[in-house]
Amino acid sequence: MIVVAAASGAILYLQTRHAARTQADAMTAGSWRRGELAIARYQCGSCHIIPGISGATGAVGPDLTGVGTRAIIAGDQSNDPVALARFIAHPQRVRPGGAMPEMGVSDGEARDIAAYLYAQE
Template sequence: MPAELRFVYGMTALATLAGVLSVAGIYYQDSAQARTHAEAMTGGSVPAGKAAIGRYNCGACHRIPGIGAATGVAGPALNGVATRSFIAGMLPNNPANLQQWIQQPQHVMPGNAMPDQGVQPRDARDIAAYLYTLRR
C-alpha cells in the first residue's frame, strides 16, 4: 500500500476517533449538567434517587430509563418526564408537585392507579432528582 494511502487511512481513523470522543464528551457533559440541575431543583441526590426507585419497586409499574429492572407497563413510561408540562395529566410539573405526587398519589388524585407506597420525604426528593435527569 502506498505511503500516501496509509496516511489518508490513518488520518481518517484519527478523525473518526476524534468525532466519537467529542460526542462522548458532549454526552457526559450533558449528563453532568442534568444531574447538577436536577439536584439543585429538588434538593435531592440523583444516585440516592436511583436506589430509592429500586427500593420502592417503581419499576414494577413504570419503564424508567437507567433502571435495569424497571420494565413495568401498568403505569406510564417515565422517559422524558423532566420535559413534560404536567404530572398525572393535571399537576404542573415542578419539584414540589412531583414530590407530592410521589409521596401521596392517592391524596392528590383519589382512585388513580398509583398506590401510596409510604415514600418518605427524603426519598421523594431523591426520586424526583433522578426523574428530572430524564430528558429523553
C-alpha cells in the same frame, strides 16, 4: 479526525449528562444517586418503564421516560419539582382514588426520586 470527533462527542455527552444531573439535584434539593437506589428499593419499575433501572418494564402506570419534559403529570398537576415530589410521596392525597398506590415514600426520598427522573435526558 474521526477518532477525535468521536472522542469529543463522548466528552460532550458526559458533560451534558453531568450538567443535567447537577441541575436536577439543585431543582429538587434531592440526590439523583439516592433516587436511583430508592426507585429500585420501592420497585417502581413493576408498574413503570424507567430508563436506567434494571427490570423497570412495568406497564400498569405511564412510561416515565422523559417525564421531566411533560407539562402536566398525574392527570392535572403542572410539572414542577415540588408537585412531582408531592405526587410521588402521596399519590392518593394528590389524586384520591387514582391508580397509583401510597407506598410509604418519605418526602426526602420523593425529592431524590424526582431528581433521578429529571436527570434523564
